[in-house]
Amino acid sequence: MTQMTFARAINSGLRKSLENDPKVILMGEDIGTLGGVFRITDGLQKDFGKHRVIDTPLAESGIMGTAVGLAYRGYRPVVEIQFDGFVYPAFDQIVCQVAKLHYRTQGAVKMPITIRIPFGGGIGSPEHHSESPEAYFTHTSGLRVVSVSNPQDAYIMIQQAIASNDPVVYFEPKRRYHDKGEVDESVDPASALSMEKASVVTEGTDVTLVSYGPLVKTARDAALAAADDGVSVEVIDLRSLSPVDFSTVEASVRKTGRLVVTHEAGQFGGIGGEIAASITERCFYHLEAAPVRVTGFDIPYPYSKLEMHHLPDLDRILDGVDRALGRPNSLSGLEG
Amino acid sequence: MTQMTFARAINSGLRKSLENDPKVILMGEDIGTLGGVFRITDGLQKDFGKHRVIDTPLAESGIMGTAVGLAYRGYRPVVEIQFDGFVYPAFDQIVCQVAKLHYRTQGAVKMPITIRIPFGGGIGSPEHHSESPEAYFTHTSGLRVVSVSNPQDAYIMIQQAIASNDPVVYFEPKRRYHDKGEVDESVDPASALSMEKASVVTEGTDVTLVSYGPLVKTARDAALAAADDGVSVEVIDLRSLSPVDFSTVEASVRKTGRLVVTHEAGQFGGIGGEIAASITERCFYHLEAAPVRVTGFDIPYPYSKLEMHHLPDLDRILDGVDRALGRPNSLSGLEG
Amino acid sequence: MNADDLSQGGTTAAGPDNWANHHYRTGGNLVQLITPGGERVSHPEYDVWVKDVTDEQLASLYEDMVVIRRIDTEATALQRQGELALWPPLAGQEASQIGSARALRDDDFVFSSYRENGVAYCRGVDLTDIVRVWRGNASAGWDPYSINMATPQIIIGAQTLHATGYALGIQHDGADSVAMAYFGDGATSEGDVNEAMVFAASFQAPVIFFCQNNHWAISEPVGLQSHIQLADRATGFGIPSVRVDGNDVLAVMAATREALERARHGGGPSFIEAVTYRMGPHTTADDPTRYRDANELEDWAAKDPMTRVRSLLERRESWSEELETRVAAKADAVAQEMRSGCINMPDPQPLDVFKHVYSTPHSWLERQQDHYSRYLASFGDPAQAASEEGAR
Amino acid sequence: MNADDLSQGGTTAAGPDNWANHHYRTGGNLVQLITPGGERVSHPEYDVWVKDVTDEQLASLYEDMVVIRRIDTEATALQRQGELALWPPLAGQEASQIGSARALRDDDFVFSSYRENGVAYCRGVDLTDIVRVWRGNASAGWDPYSINMATPQIIIGAQTLHATGYALGIQHDGADSVAMAYFGDGATSEGDVNEAMVFAASFQAPVIFFCQNNHWAISEPVGLQSHIQLADRATGFGIPSVRVDGNDVLAVMAATREALERARHGGGPSFIEAVTYRMGPHTTADDPTRYRDANELEDWAAKDPMTRVRSLLERRESWSEELETRVAAKADAVAQEMRSGCINMPDPQPLDVFKHVYSTPHSWLERQQDHYSRYLASFGDPAQAASEEGAR
Numbered sequence A, B: 001m002t003q004m005t006f007a008r009a010i011n012s013g014l015r016k017s018l019e020n021d022p023k024v025i026l027m028g029e030d031i032g033t034l035g036g037v038f039r040i041t042d043g044l045q046k047d048f049g050k051h052r053v054i055d056t057p058l059a060e061s062g063i064m065g066t067a068v069g070l071a072y073r074g075y076r077p078v079v080e081i082q083f084d085g086f087v088y089p090a091f092d093q094i095v096c097q098v099a100k101l102h103y104r105t106q107g108a109v110k111m112p113i114t115i116r117i118p119f120g121g122g123i124g125s126p127e128h129h130s131e132s133p134e135a136y137f138t139h140t141s142g143l144r145v146v147s148v149s150n151p152q153d154a155y156i157m158i159q160q161a162i163a164s165n166d167p168v169v170y171f172e173p174k175r176r177y178h179d180k181g182e183v184d185e186s187v188d189p190a191s192a193l194s195m196e197k198a199s200v201v202t203e204g205t206d207v208t209l210v211s212y213g214p215l216v217k218t219a220r221d222a223a224l225a226a227a228d229d230g231v232s233v234e235v236i237d238l239r240s241l242s243p244v245d246f247s248t249v250e251a252s253v254r255k256t257g258r259l260v261v262t263h264e265a266g267q268f269g270g271i272g273g274e275i276a277a278s279i280t281e282r283c284f285y286h287l288e289a290a291p292v293r294v295t296g297f298d299i300p301y302p303y304s305k306l307e308m309h310h311l312p313d314l315d316r317i318l319d320g321v322d323r324a325l326g327r328p329n330s331l332s333g334l335e336g
Numbered sequence C, D: 001m002n003a004d005d006l007s008q009g010g011t012t013a014a015g016p017d018n019w020a021n022h023h024y025r026t027g028g029n030l031v032q033l034i035t036p037g038g039e040r041v042s043h044p045e046y047d048v049w050v051k052d053v054t055d056e057q058l059a060s061l062y063e064d065m066v067v068i069r070r071i072d073t074e075a076t077a078l079q080r081q082g083e084l085a086l087w088p089p090l091a092g093q094e095a096s097q098i099g100s101a102r103a104l105r106d107d108d109f110v111f112s113s114y115r116e117n118g119v120a121y122c123r124g125v126d127l128t129d130i131v132r133v134w135r136g137n138a139s140a141g142w143d144p145y146s147i148n149m150a151t152p153q154i155i156i157g158a159q160t161l162h163a164t165g166y167a168l169g170i171q172h173d174g175a176d177s178v179a180m181a182y183f184g185d186g187a188t189s190e191g192d193v194n195e196a197m198v199f200a201a202s203f204q205a206p207v208i209f210f211c212q213n214n215h216w217a218i219s220e221p222v223g224l225q226s227h228i229q230l231a232d233r234a235t236g237f238g239i240p241s242v243r244v245d246g247n248d249v250l251a252v253m254a255a256t257r258e259a260l261e262r263a264r265h266g267g268g269p270s271f272i273e274a275v276t277y278r279m280g281p282h283t284t285a286d287d288p289t290r291y292r293d294a295n296e297l298e299d300w301a302a303k304d305p306m307t308r309v310r311s312l313l314e315r316r317e318s319w320s321e322e323l324e325t326r327v328a329a330k331a332d333a334v335a336q337e338m339r340s341g342c343i344n345m346p347d348p349q350p351l352d353v354f355k356h357v358y359s360t361p362h363s364w365l366e367r368q369q370d371h372y373s374r375y376l377a378s379f380g381d382p383a384q385a386a387s388e389e390g391a392r
């Protein structure tokens, strides 16, 4: 066990993957000499060489499309998208190629590409640097999507993502990069909990609170605060967003009868709606109240002076918990 | 009133817009001499000239990005994307520019761009020609999204979309292009039903069936078939997908207590989930059963020999209606 | 004869030996080695690349061209007869496809668009596999690794990046094979094609950008995409390029061999503009009379790629009745094989739609498949129930 | 003096009169009119474009450069003091920005990246507006129509297409203004920039592609994007281009005026590569010592854009203490105005986040705003309740 930052944990996982499999290649803008704008790839080019940790020209479709070609040739490219808001030029290659080539070729061509995307807000950045585009990817069949919430998972799941024969979009909660946690680097990713499984990070009985990525910490804090108030919140860290581990969520909701989902992304068509709808389908008769969503607004990511209003925080989550429990809340009195 | 095809109705609406506003400009691949691969712009270049109906180079980001520049200059570009699956190269310009410039500039710059996308399957085409990408756009704040289901709406709503000062993605159900219907060309789009409103196209009392675009016809047929079976289905044509006219859907569900949503797009993160979640939030205590979704599968659009399996049809919709009503259905016996 | 002969030839010995320092050539004049009339004209730079090509080999290239035109005609007929949903004809582009594809080695890897069915033929594709996609029985007809050719790419230009990435892999492996990207004149406008040139130039990747300028992108003339010749586009990326008569199989082969040798020897990417013409419609769904002039077609008919080779062989007295008969018989046999493969292709099974979306099970999709199989079973159709079993 | 003088000058009379037939110029040698030592060197083609520039005007350009460097220093200081979240310094690029921007007319329209704050200054931006975005108070600092300059574009290269589209609009209107696209060396690799050149060339749009090659894209040297000079990229699209000393304000102005005149007279797009250097970090968040050599910095310090103009003016005895004092005072005043504008900027109100997402009400978002205002009100904070009222 070592104390390390989230950033370091990913770095260490990448290093392990580079060591273990010569087919692993890292590609991206500024990931070499600089070690990435967040230093996630710090030192890797120095240790593995310019041919395995590649600074690419400034063109996201180019990066993704050449990664596809490398995968065709048997490589396992790990692509860094510098910030969430810069993934869109690569969207065509992701949706039409990365996601579909395995299907198109009836399994002949594997696309073991990992797309690392630092995502989410709360870091005081200008436009395009704080987005949460995960729903675009979870709605794209052929992709797997994960998001990590703590250094240990970050370390393990980056290796699992790289080892997967399917393309994986790996969302890194950038505002947690400097948070520290215990990491056991001796854990073998192959025997660790599969990246497809959710995990119950706080047990509780009154309401199920589902989250992922940056808000898991906030959700746990909310559970602590709620406990003070006599409310027992079960917090689930989804970890995988495609597929979502509905069994774990369902089991919890069957117990609590109430569901709150929280994420930074906008609400309309976000993961929260899918989980609300799917859980309602699966356990309608166990639900005591309508599932509640506590999410970012459906607006372009706002300038940093106001981002704390956009981002769900502890208070907004608790307000959502109150709504799920039918306790007085900000919308009390409104029909529903 | 004139009998005309869906395709002709859009053509006629475009013509009206070109006539009424010199700032309206059509842009796209093959829309000029050829009149578009579906002939939607047939004859328009001949009548309005090469400067108003522009054959562009083969580059979707280029088309969308130059449309943004034209909008900056005060024009109202109407962009044709040749097929649904070819919109992704333009995704960056749509998401980061078209959708956000009004917000970014605090309202100073208007983006009255209409993006016409023939969408959906059922025409026996190869890959990329039959997709239903609407959820990518409805999850993008700053865009309005509509889909039309009949020639009269097509005629009116294309004009409303072009007149809107916000960008509008206008989804055309390509497999209905040759369907005929009555069109009253004398209707003034400004006084017609707003494109943001849903419409109840079949009244009923037992279950609410929500759809849009190509499946509205199928939904109406299903309602007829259900009626034979003694089930009264209320069919709603959403028309607008962003915003969704939830009041209309809610009013219906409060009456029927049951909801089925059907669309061709994949289910995970599709419009169906959002409607299920939102309606559950709004009228949980009026729901007699969990909302049911009858959708395309979460797979890349399959080759044409199997597309009829992917696409919801009358039987699958009726099976969904049975599920909503708790009548024997294909999933009877499964827990839920 | 063995087509592989053509992928080796005497070229390695013949070519300049310092590829890395090879000067950039702007498009300039069209490289032509056989005139439309069938005269062999000499070219100071390109003759050397085909000096080993015998008349017998020329006859073999002729045969290839006849065969793929026949494939094209047969497939078009199959479409008209309702056996195929669609077909993108290659008629007119035989020399571009054969001249380039026959220059390749087996271990080179091709990334093409939808129109390179002649190239697929050269790669040794099973004839049934060619029509699989167009019949609607699959999204891709073959296993790319079985013939070292990716399946047709429909997203215009996307494959040029795949070729470039594949070439980076070749480079990483220290191999001397080459990635070959086929695309059209219209494709040159797409960002992807330009980014592919950026990456290829930056890393000096062993990739060839083979642009078939067939003058049309559906209804759009090439002049809408560029008012200067397409070969010059590459120059701006620091990629050597050549403009070649795309209806001259020998010239195309020479240019391709040159580019291949450059790539194999660390000289990086090349761009070849093969100037040709799409004699047919864009696809069987297209009506070219709406946008182009019959005269243009006539002009190009006079430049037919097969006629000129036949004339040349005749001039050289290497033409014979026997050859003609043999070629025709071969074309017939190929067409027949493709037709019967097409018609007898078994239909896919309903649950096949769920196959291969992921390489390992995905819980959401598994549940969806389970529900759909229950749905199918609810009709109580034993045939359907059986096919379900098979698919799982 | 009036900067507008520079946007007109004697150039129309002086330039070649048939722009449409103007020959293409490859990048070739760097156009330079003032050496780093301050010598005015003559240039057969470009002298004519600045023959009207008086010493007084040169002093004015000098003043502009000093002022924008001061804006840059002040903003960097504001960032260090926590008043700005971020700042992208332009230091080193003063001549590129002033020489080009001062050649523009008011009715030309600029589309820039985040680094062209010097250009914004020339366009007459309110100094508070320059820092609005970087303080986190807005996504865009100004109304683009008030100064005919779009707000900073962060998506690399995207603005080049906007400029091209705007230019199509100009063309459609029959106007003779020009759209100006500023972008960096790194941006040239993006598909959008290349597509912009395709569209601009195809329609002969009145747009200038002004590339500030400052040698770095964050940590990536320009050689990673291209191993040939960037000006040559344009040639491959059929767009005339020139490579100019980007630290020479006069040379930049000459090249820009030439391109503007070409565009105004129907000669279509041009590409200018201004070869310059980013003396500071990429942004205040960057640490360039991780990736670049101190020597490189020193070399470029010797090519400073202001020093050479000052030397030239001294040589010509047009320099004076009084001028120096006046310029310094102006820079101080500008810096002071920006600082106080920055510090006194009122904070936005919570419900402002919902404003301007749409131009007319959107029912879903209205409900969301309503819920959030209820949420804020639930804290019973009267200040918040009041601000809500204001925002609706």
Ligand SMILES: Cc1ncc(C[n+]2csc(CCOP(=O)(O)OP(=O)(O)O)c2C)c(N)n1
Binding pocket: B029, B058, B060, B082, B086, B089, C113, C115, C154, C155, C156, C183, C184, C185, C186, C187, C188, C214, C216, C217, C218, C278, C282
């Ligand atoms: C990204 C994308 N946009 C549009 C299309 C529709 N489309 C199919 S073929 C074609 C023309 C291609 O022209 P060209 O590149 O010259 O190739 P050719 O068909 O002549 O072989 C177009 C526009 C597409 N397939 N992909």
Ligand SMILES: Cc1ncc(C[n+]2csc(CCOP(=O)(O)OP(=O)(O)O)c2C)c(N)n1
Binding pocket: A029, A058, A060, A082, A086, A089, D113, D115, D154, D155, D156, D183, D184, D185, D186, D187, D188, D214, D216, D217, D218, D278, D282
């Ligand atoms: C599409 C996109 N990808 C990546 C980035 C991140 N990024 C910001 S600036 C920059 C480098 C730009 O370099 P250059 O074009 O040379 O402009 P300069 O910063 O030197 O002015 C990068 C990669 C971005 N803003 N947009």
Ligand SMILES: [Mg+2]
Binding pocket: C184, C185, C186, C212, C213, C214, C215, C216, C217, C218
């Ligand atoms: Mg073509």
Ligand SMILES: [Mg+2]
Binding pocket: D184, D185, D186, D212, D213, D214, D215, D216, D217, D218
């Ligand atoms: Mg730069």
